[in-house]
Amino acid sequence: MSAVILVVIAVILFFIAYVSYGAYLAKKWGIDPGKETPAHTMYDGVDYVPAKAPVLLGHHFASIAGAAPIIGPVTAAVFGWVPVFLWIVIGGIFMGAVHDFGALFASVRHGGRSIGEIIEKNIGKSGKQLFSIFAWLTLVLVVAAFTIVTSNTFVGVPEAATSSILFILLAVLFGYATNRLNVPLGVGTVIGVILLFLCIVAGLYFPIVLPQKTWALILLVYVFIASVTPVWILLQPRDYLNSFLLYAMLIGAAIGIFIANPTIQLAPVTSFKTNLGYLFPILFVTVACGAISGFHSMVSSGTTAKQLDSEKDARLIGYGGMLIECFLAVIALVTAAMLLKDKYAELLKAGGPVTVFSTGVGSFIARLGIPQKAGTSFAALAVSAFALTSLDTATRLGRFVFQEYFSSDDEKAAESLMTNKYFATLVTVAFGGALALSGQWSTVWPIFGSANQLLAALALLAVSVWLANNGKDNTNTKYPMIFMFAVTLTALVFVVQSNLAKGNLILAVIGALLFVLAVILAVQANKVLSNLKKPPTDINA
Incomplete structure (x- = not known):
């Protein structure tokens, strides 16, 4: 089978989904272009700063x-290319893009606050505290x-x-030129x-x-x-310009695929059980970014919601941004699927998924007359x-969550050390740095896949309860939520079992705690939904 067919099918389905399902959700949820967003009503020149749609799409x-939509599909290809492709397309359209769009819109209607704040408003304070931690x-x-x-890179x-380093300096100049010198964006x-x-x-x-x-x-x-610097001087312009790197890579790879017309060599389906584990739930935990990822809800409700210029941009940025990432995941899958099984295993062992991807993209770009080595290096x-972009975005998000955990309506609490942006950033960086430099992060990292997908389930839960609280049909978020809870809870059971068998009590205990957290929040949400007698206020109020 030709890889071109896969790419064409994916592009057509993603386009149809954006113009139909994305528009349907926007109308159903009550997107209101005339309603002022927090970027305007809460403007502070640091975090709350409106950005034009192309700039914010670039940041988001x-x-x-980052590297995740590349690593996931390439790694999961051991199950065969068919289940990975189906999960990317179906999961991306009906779960991932809905998740990102929903988290962004819900955050905008909650003053640009995080998922934790949405949980507090709609489920309860204890739910917010558990989620925030x-x-x-x-x-x-x-x-x-x-x-x-x-740093290793x-x-x-x-x-x-x-x-x-030059990107960062260029971003500062670009941000100053377009925001202070009024240089036209084009x-x-x-x-x-x-x-x-x-x-x-x-x-x-x-x-x-x-x-x-x-x-x-x-x-x-x-x-x-970067975490405390105004977004208009670094975060917005750097991510906007960096996005053109990925756009160029995607376009170059796509054109190269059409010219090369590679044949898919990997088996459509291999086995329900591989060296990674069972297809369910491992496939759905391994391919996160590119299908659905909880980290996206933190970005949507963290930095992106605070910069949304108009609610009409939410579909492009939330739903559309995720579909572009799904397309990247399809390209990554093709770079693995076009290899024979032995070559795939050889490259995967030699340099990991990024090497498989870079080598494949390099061969595609070479079809455009560019030396393959140059194309591989560019990829x-x-x-x-993008790894650097994810790093400083995660730091800023950590600062937001830390501040919100200690925030309250009390003026003294609002001015306390714990809600100070510099202190919150220092604590986040100090803990992250200590974990990094000690080398202990690698001990905990294997559980990240399950934790990340639990974030997605909890974000969908928060949006589902919010919609129900406002008298809106939450079917489009509720069923993806149920599926993600099934995936996460099953994966955590395997995590606990395997680590107990290996004697790794730390990961077993963490897995058990995450399982309990998910169950507690699900029970709290179910109580709220069960007690709803009538919709309180209109969603557009």
Whole structure:
């Protein structure tokens, strides 16, 4: 079977889903372009800053599309390409995009607050406290993991380090030019993208070589600064410009696939049980980003909701942004599926999923007349750039969750040390840095897949209860929520069993605690839904 057929089917289905199902949800939920968003009503020049739709789409897409939508599909291809493809397409359209869109819209209607705040308003304070602790610890783990991943990348590919530093400087100049000097976005984008690719060229000629621990410390200082810096000067412009790297890689790879017309070599379906485990639930935990990922709800309800200029942009950014990531996941799957089983296993063992992806994309781009080595290096550089984006976004999100946990309507609490943005950031970076530099993050990381999908289930639960509380039909979020709870709880049972068998009590206990957390929040939500007698206030109020 030709890989072109897979790509064409995916593109057609994603387009149809966006213009039909996405529009249906927008109408059903009550998207109101005339209603002011928190970016305007709560503008503070730091976190609450309205952004034009293309800029915010760039930020959102760059934040959610790190290495995960590449690693997941390539790794899960051991089950065969058919189940992975179906999960990406069906899961992306009816679960992932709904999850991201719903979390974004619910957050906007709650003053740009996080999922934890939505849970407090609609389920109860204890639910928010449990969720916030879990979300913050998960984000600290992400900060630790991506600090090591990014610093290792800078050591292994010093060209990426130079390019990344130049990206940051370019972003500051772009942000100042478009927000303070009133340079038109179109003009700034053309100049910025040209300079962006020149940064990549400069990195190839002037690589910066430093020890891994030095890079880790530099990154921790950077993410602290990035977390408290106004979004318009760094976060918005850097992610917007970086997104063009991924767009270019996606377009180049797609055109290359059409020219090369590779044949799918991997088996459609291998076995229900592989070295990864059972297809259910492991496939649905392994392929998270690219189908549905709880981390996306933190981005949607964390940074993105605070920058949404108009509610009419929510469908493009929330639903559309996820579908673009699903397309990236399909491309990643093709890079694995076009290999024979032995070659796939060889590349996976030699350099991991990113190597499989970079090699495949390099071969596609080579069809455009670009040297394959250059195409492979470009793909690797693009992935490393997005790892850095995910790192500082996770830090800012950790700061938000920490502040919200200690926030209240009391003025003294609102001005306390615990809600101070600098202190909240310092605590988040300190814990993430300590975990990273100690090396203990790798001990806990194996449970991240289950924790991430539990976040998705809880985000869908929060949106479902909010919709029901406001007299709206929550069918479109409720059934995906039930499925994700089934996936997560089953996966956690396997985590506890396998780690008890190995004598790894730490992971077994963490898995058991996550299981209990999920059950408690589900029970609390069910009580709220059962007690609803009449819809209190209109969703558009």
